Amino acid sequence: MNQSGMRHDRRLPPTAPPSLAERIRLEMESFTPSEKRAAHLLLSHYPFAGLDTVAEFASRAGISAPSALRFVTRLGFSGFPDFQKHLREELEAQLLSPLAKAGPADKSQGAPALSSFSEAVIGNLRATVENIAPAEFEAVVTLLSDPRRHIHFTGGRFTGALARYAESHFRIVRSNVDFIEGQPALWRDRMIEIGKKDVIVAFDIRRYQEDVTALCETAAKQGATIVLLTDPWLSPIARVARHVLPAHIVAPSNWDSSAGLLLLTEALVATVTKRLWETAKPRMEAVERLRSEKA
Amino acid sequence: MNQSGMRHDRRLPPTAPPSLAERIRLEMESFTPSEKRAAHLLLSHYPFAGLDTVAEFASRAGISAPSALRFVTRLGFSGFPDFQKHLREELEAQLLSPLAKAGPADKSQGAPALSSFSEAVIGNLRATVENIAPAEFEAVVTLLSDPRRHIHFTGGRFTGALARYAESHFRIVRSNVDFIEGQPALWRDRMIEIGKKDVIVAFDIRRYQEDVTALCETAAKQGATIVLLTDPWLSPIARVARHVLPAHIVAPSNWDSSAGLLLLTEALVATVTKRLWETAKPRMEAVERLRSEKA
DNA sequence: CTTGTTTTGAAATTTCTGATACAGGTTTTC
DNA sequence: GAAAACCTGTATCAGAAATTTCAAAACAAG
Incomplete structure (x- = not known):
């Protein structure tokens, strides 16, 4: 997603995880209201909220299944299974590397306050x-x-x-x-x-x-x-x-x-x-x- | 709509739940050859191996789908979705509280609490x-x-x-x-x-x-x-x-x-x-x- | 070698999930 | 204020996944 982003190569850890969560946070503003609901749910329970079925996910987010589908499509996935596969892989990668635990201490966020x-x-x-x-x-x-x-x-x-x-x-x-x-x-x-x-x-x-x-x-x-x-x-x-x-x-x-x-x-x-x-x-x-x- | 079938329990204190992996290791001896294959695969990539579809799981373990099904049934789950749900919940609980995992229920009082x-x-x-x-x-x-x-x-x-x-x-x-x-x-x-x-x-x-x-x-x-x-x-x-x-x-x-x-x-x-x-x-x-x- | 039991997988079946078309409603734009 | 663009949910369908059935294979004991 980010070869256009800052090249401020700060010697990132070997696994510079372009976490999906991060991307969602950045794109949050451009989402429709329904998509924001989905995004909030996912971020607040990341990534487990996305591991259920579409119906479950949509219902918890308070939106309809099609809206949930549109959300993942918008993120660039070919479908819900594809989306879930990504989440699983990301999760596995993160769990296996103990340092990823430390968390993104990125000050670059818009709410330093x-x-x-x-x-x-x-x-x-x-x-x-x-x-x-x-x-x-x-x-x-x-x-x-x-x-x-x-x-x-x-x-x-x-x-x-x-x-x-x-x-x-x-x-x-x-x-x-x-x-x-x-x-x-x-x-x-x-x-x-x-x-x-x-x-x-x-x-x-x-x-x-x-x-x-x-x-x-x-x-x-x-x-x-x-x-x-x-x-x-x-x-x-x-x-x-x-x-x-x-x-x-x-x-x-x-x-x-x-x-x-x-x-x-x-x-x-x-x-x-x-x-x-x-x-x-x-x-x-x-x-x-x-x-x-x-x- | 709500999977909280347990209306009675009231979020019990964090008694360390016996990981499914642990139980599988204990019961390993009593498994049939096919079940052992399934168990080994699951333990070797715990718990991610179990998050795929039955077909995928069975194929990776070198067994048939019905055998994989029998394996999870034998563990006491009502079906494959039930089994997966358990894995996800276990994973989530473990990931969210890295410290709660070690604690075998602190019945203690005062400062440690x-x-x-x-x-x-x-x-x-x-x-x-x-x-x-x-x-x-x-x-x-x-x-x-x-x-x-x-x-x-x-x-x-x-x-x-x-x-x-x-x-x-x-x-x-x-x-x-x-x-x-x-x-x-x-x-x-x-x-x-x-x-x-x-x-x-x-x-x-x-x-x-x-x-x-x-x-x-x-x-x-x-x-x-x-x-x-x-x-x-x-x-x-x-x-x-x-x-x-x-x-x-x-x-x-x-x-x-x-x-x-x-x-x-x-x-x-x-x-x-x-x-x-x-x-x-x-x-x-x-x-x-x-x-x-x-x- | 036979027989009864257990284990196993191919195929049929059922269930459920993900996907889509469409229409009603809302907001934006001119 | 009207028209267009855009969201969003309902209803529906296609397809995939889980589950069951059933017969064959493996095995153990006689």
Whole structure:
């Protein structure tokens, strides 16, 4: 496809794979809407999505079989079997060469913003994991796995969404879970029933929000256990928190990144779900059943 | 239409599935001469030899098609397509999680769980970025940077939190931003003022939620532009969406991971903020001012 | 050498997949 | 605003692939 392309012979690996995926990405703009659907499906599950039958492929992409056919024809294949053969061969070649695994670190893409941003976020995740004390993580898991505890999630302006995310999962895994809005007017009255059996999981990163701090301080005063997910500079809530899990948040953006907090949240959800599996499983099944009934 | 015949199981923890190759090696002794030929061919080019047609496979093994068929039947498959499907799935699972393959189910707790979980999430992020078409990302940025557009965020049970997260940032960067609850009762009346100038940014991953789909379909019918953030299997919303950004979501958990979606969201926020900086800066400063006044 | 059993492949059959023609609908262009 | 060009899905068909049938070949035991 590319003798017209740049001859910037950068000493490519012996197998300079003109991956079909790459070509599709480049030609993406010139595709019709249906073709784009097909392309997206294929790229997102590359190359396995293309190994099924045309009908299956088309249906998953949300298009008709003929459109799928036109898509592969447009890519230069003589038919669907030809297309599949190419995918298989490419896959085999790639699997046999261990270095192909490293991935195309091609900066030449049109969205350097996205790829450099993601590298920064990945760095944050690694740093976050490294700096978490295993015992602390473990302690939080144990705390959240105790069915007798009441768990309340809360957060600030931006982190509130993370608290909701956590709550929506834990609510299914176990009982006695809720979400508390940050504004004092909304939680003042609920505080009367917060006590030693309660756990507050608070999300708070810089530009620490006073109302969240106030909530935690009040709850702590009443004997609740506070778990804090925050940034490395530690929200003032840390002073009243029993457990603190800090996450790195600096990204090449005018905003902080919450990916590290989300990682911790999801890891907590995963681990607690595993630990409470005996009781969580029937609950999850029940939710599933309700879903399908409504459908 | 859906091969997920297993409605009961709930994406079990990553217990290392016994590779078919392994089983064949064990049962080798009990095979007939023809079956041994088939087995040897398959093992020598595992699993690609099995991805061709029966005829091809049989011919390469030096046996007849019926013998090849008997071979796969004997392995417990209902037919050749079934056999091939298994090979593909095994291959995909192995390729997508190079690390999950070694782990004989980490029943362990705390830190090991956290670090392996984070590696999986990092893999998701890389895969997500690689599979985003730069032009698509760019197009979405342009769309969201258009001050004349109204932007509405929405999402499902879990992804709603991400939509809120996005909304809370964009709300500051630009005007005409809001969040729409997924339940039809809550948005039905708002639909009358949705039109060509509106953009719906929908978050929806598997166990796709019908109310979100309905919302998008209604909005699309009225001329709104739909941007969809979903998983690689594509929510049905993709059918009415102008732009689709898929993120990888499979993690060693009973739940899917939304980290990829968050990454895309934050990257969009960062890029749009940069692009609208002239107008975004004073807005951000104003918010800051209000904050400190209240303090 | 005969007989009963197992293994095997050629050919017939059935199933399903890939391909095509055509028509309705949409967008573009003038 | 009308016409042309272009997409896209439905219906249909041709052909290939998988599967079954059945009889011949290989083998083992008597």
